[in-house]
Amino acid sequence: MFELVKLTENTMYFDLPAKIGVYKLNNSEVVLIDSGINAKTAARVLEILKGENLKIAFIINTHSHTDHAGGNRYFCETTGCKAYAAEVEDMLIEYPDVEATLVYGGYPCNDFRKKFMNTEASKTYRISEAPLPKGMEIFPLWGHTAHMIGVKTPDDVYFIADSVNGISTLEKTKICYVYDIDTQLETLNKLKELEGSLCVPSHAEPTRNISEIVDANVQNLLEIRRDILEELSKGPLTTDEITARLGKKYNMKLDFTGLVMVSSALRCHLVSLRHKGLIDWFIEDYVHYWKVG
Structure with missing residues (x-):
């Protein structure tokens, strides 16, 4: 330290x-x-x-x-x-x-x-x-x-x-905060152009093999996307219900701050899926639900 x-x-x-x-x-x-x-x-x-x-x-x-x-x-x-x-x-x-x-x-x-x-x-x-x-x-x-x-x-x-999380962080935390999922995927793709250059991520070791960690981050985001769609294929869910389903699936240990961060990150995933036309929403009895689009 x-x-x-x-x-x-x-x-x-x-x-x-x-x-x-x-x-x-x-x-x-x-x-x-x-x-x-x-x-x-x-x-x-x-x-x-x-x-x-x-x-x-x-x-x-x-x-x-x-x-x-x-x-x-x-x-x-x-x-x-x-x-x-x-x-x-x-x-x-x-x-x-x-x-x-x-x-x-x-x-x-x-x-x-x-x-x-x-x-x-x-x-x-x-x-x-x-x-x-x-x-x-x-x-x-x-x-x-x-x-x-x-x-x-x-x-x-x-x-x-x-721009990237360490592989050990992805394995431990699973759902890391990302503000704009689609732009993040574009950034990750561009980072591959730095392969061979010395890159210093804030939360991982310096590396000249940036493609390996980039691939892990892309896979992480796509896996979360797939798991959201899988849960919604079983029936409509609220954002809180999706957070709970994935939290249990990934065996995440969350305090209050962690839960808010994960829920916020998942809302960004849901927006990405909505903009792609893969999911839709409806309101019933004053409750907002997501469903497969």
Whole structure:
């Protein structure tokens, strides 16, 4: 934990549950790619960087989720650096209540906003304004969130954020949060173009064999889709009933926050299926049901 792992001469990362990328601009300044989950994590990262005589020039947030933007306020207030994110993601970092509302489906209760939906609000600038060094590139990774981005460092390391989940995570969690299923599948397909390049997912080990983990993620999404259709083939179900059926099928252990995240992810799967004409809906006695279309 908190090990600073060197990948190339200038590109490193902090080995955390959600990795923080580090690109060395020169002998004294670095760019951070994401900021960690909270101020405590940020303080430890800053301490280590100071020990290496390195200052933070600026932060690039790949997306707005708490484990990627939770350290923003601490870093920005302590060092005076700026944080940059893509359109929509910047707004959600500045107004984290909206992020939690998006997932919860209404103003969220405090029981939901504990660890992963409790980002400290902080000023965030548009990524197009960031003073990127020559050779650093931003590329879209939409799907997991509305406008998630990846970062290619000048020495050809690709930080690909939450565009993929580790194979062990897929086996354990099964239903991971994805905002837009069809766009996510498109992103996964494009990631295969990076085969052979050094890719750093936020929640999996760096790899040059990105196709293997991409295939596992695609298979996971398609399996969930198939299982939803299988359950609906037995008769109409509410969203909660579908969540319960798949939760039992996958033997998932969920607390309140986990249940909300899974239910939200499944609603996104249901929307995808509806837009493809594979399922339909109806309302009976004030209850919303899904059925095979």
